Amino acid sequence: MATNIFVNLPTNDLERSKAFYAALGTSLNPQFTDDNAACIVWDDNVFFMVLRREFFATFTDKPIGDPAVSVQASTAFSCDSREEVDRIIEAGLAAGGAEPRPAQDLGFMYSRDLDDPDGNSLGFLYMAPEAVEVGPEAYMDDHGQDVA
Structure with a gap:
């Protein structure tokens, strides 16, 4: 069984993040992309879930750090x-x-x-x-x- 890796990243600007990762040569999985998140496909087993900060916060009770x-x-x-x-x-x-x-x-x-x-x-x-x-x-x- 292959393991898929999903890296979840907070973003302040979802559209900017989608454009940035597209520039790196990734694609977007529209089935898992909406106004809150985008599924960035790195390859067959590695994905980035770029999540608006407010939505990212719904997955944890811990404070969300500022990656900047x-x-x-x-x-x-x-x-x-x-x-x-x-x-x-x-x-x-x-x-x-x-x-x-x-x-x-x-x-x-x-x-x-x-x-x-x-x-x-x-x-x-x-x-x-x-x-x-x-x-x-x-x-x-x-x-x-x-x-x-």
Whole structure:
């Protein structure tokens, strides 16, 4: 049985969020989209439920944090290349996102962070396939570098 992942994110502007995630190359599932929420389809098993803050609050008794000032979670996505990481980040920046810190290049892994217009944190990374197989330390040893 495949597991589906639903990441629930609060938003102050549902239409802006839908446009932002569309710019990253996602699609929308209209069956689970209305005036309160949008179901953003990342792939066959990963979905973002972008929920108006007031609606998001109906799912919990805890206060809803403001992602513009504090990080509660960071969702990271693996990519097939460094170029794909850069392409997604550039699309997100053009669609109103922000890059909160410089890219990290650890030799075996390249990553960049992207905050959506509400401040929800996303990460995009490429890891060398050999590093996935043998681990970062062995990969770096084979390439004459230290693991950061």
